[in-house]
Amino acid sequence: MSNGSGSYSRFLSGDRDAIEEVIKDYKDGLIYYIYSIIGDMELSEEAAIDVFIKLYVDKPVFNGNSAFKTWLYTIGRNKAFDIQRKRSRITEISLDGAYSVPTGENIEQNYLQQEKCSMLRLAVSKLKPEYSQILCLIYFENFDNAEAGKIMKKSSKQIRDLLYRAKNALKRELEKEDAEYDGL
Structure with a gap:
């Protein structure tokens, strides 16, 4: 980039x-x-x-x-x-079908990886919006805590606390779905 x-x-x-x-x-x-x-x-x-x-x-x-x-x-x-x-009166739309399966040499492996990603995205989407945002910024977009704090207008301590709570909430959500949890 x-x-x-x-x-x-x-x-x-x-x-x-x-x-x-x-x-x-x-x-x-x-x-x-x-x-x-x-x-x-x-x-x-x-x-x-x-x-x-x-x-x-x-x-x-x-x-x-x-x-x-x-x-x-x-x-x-x-x-x-x-x-x-x-759109505050409109209900949420399901994530099902939002992502396509990538093509590649090992279709089965790609499919399983895509399923894991879809399950993770679905679990993240079920979290509080603040939790979803912080996880997206830190783990999917690779922002550091300071940059995420600027975007979300929070102090570094608030970001650390929010990230801790978000990871625990995600872990609970994945366990509820009986999904593999590799840890963040």
Whole structure:
């Protein structure tokens, strides 16, 4: 992954192709992060598109107080919360069928791995939204605690405590589902 701030700076300076680099580098992770908040893949994809449209049209200033990815995910988080407020009366949609099975040389092994991932995503989706968000940021998107704290607007102690509680809740959920728990 290239440095998103460099690509975004080039875009702001007039290089229209540079925004494509930002989108290519960050769209998948941003979609999944937004999904961890709102629980609907289609809405998550639309929200990520809205974030990139905001970058393209509004051209918000990235001041460098954090990593570019942290700044971008904060915009995504705010967009996800906007969506949640607008659809507060709509019920959650199941994760079943949200992910396709990847193709590869060992289809059976890939299928089993995909099933584990689906079970983990389903278990994470059953947790409190804060737990789901912190697990997504730390374990799926590889943010450190400080960056996750900036995105979620929490202190480092709050993030540590939240992560501890989230891992325990996930462990309980996986045990309830009689799933394998390799530990986090």
